[in-house]
Structure formats: structure tokens, C-alpha cells
Amino acid sequence: xxxxxxxxxxxxxxxxxxxxxxxxxxxxxxxxxxxxxxxxxxxxxxxxxxxxxxxxxxxxxxxxxxxxxxxxxxxxxxxxxxxxxxxxxxxxxxxxxxxxxxxxxxxxxxxxxxxx
Numbered sequence: 713x714x715x716x717x718x719x720x721x722x723x724x725x726x727x728x729x730x731x732x733x734x735x736x737x738x739x740x741x742x743x744x745x746x747x748x749x750x751x752x753x754x755x756x757x758x759x760x761x762x763x764x765x766x767x768x769x770x771x772x773x774x775x776x777x778x779x780x781x782x783x784x785x786x787x788x789x790x791x792x793x794x795x796x797x798x799x800x801x802x803x804x805x806x807x808x809x810x811x812x813x814x815x816x817x818x819x820x821x822x823x824x825x826x827x828x
Contacts, residue, residue: 739788749786756783757824770824774798794820
């Protein structure tokens with residue numbers, strides 16, 4: 713995974729997944745890694761295994777959903793499953809196009825290598 717530059721200007725608390733709490737777009741995996749959802753296709757999901765000092769992009773391939781979707785939410789369960797909620801990206805629509813109103817969920821049991 714390529715590394716990207718990400719700077720945090722202040723200390724933040726990211727709740728452990730085991731406590732059942734997480735920010736909508738940041739979560740701490742039970743293995744201690746921090747996951748961040750940028751809600752953009754690029755760079756998309758980011759993972760840090762060193763407390764946020766360095767970040768790697770995590771590609772998300774969701775072949776079973778309509779095009780023009782973006783990841784709206786990310787969380788990790790206490791068992792380590794990563795879960796995504798994704799929906800239509802209205803910014804990518806052309807004039808007169810109507811967004812797909814459906815929301816979809818996907819999950820990964822292998823640290824984001826594959827998504828179902």
C-alpha cells in the first residue's frame with residue numbers, strides 16, 4: 713500500500729471497536745490499527761498501524777454495487793470485521809441524472825483485502 717501524507721493538528725480520541733463506539737469515519741480496529749474514511753474515492757480508506765504517524769491507502773473494490781457510489785460510513789466490530797455503508801455520489805451526476813436512492817453495506821473479514 714502506498715503511504716500518503718496526513719497531519720493531525722490536535723490530539724483526537726478514536727474509540728476502540730470493542731467498546732461499540734466509533735466516529736462515523738474513523739475507527740480503531742481490535743488489532744490497534746486506526747482506520748480513516750475520507751469519503752472520497754481517492755484516497756478512500758486509510759490505515760495506520762503506528763498510532764497515526766504514517767498512513768497507507770486501502771483500495772476498496774465493490775463490484776456488486778451501482779457506479780458513482782462513495783463510502784459514507786466506516787466502523788469495525790469487536791471481532792475485527794470492517795463494515796462500510798455506501799451510497800450514491802450526487803457530485804458525479806451529469807445534468808438531469810437522478811442518483812440511485814439505495815444504500816448498500818459491505819464488510820471485510822480480512823483487513824480490507826476483499827469486500828463482500
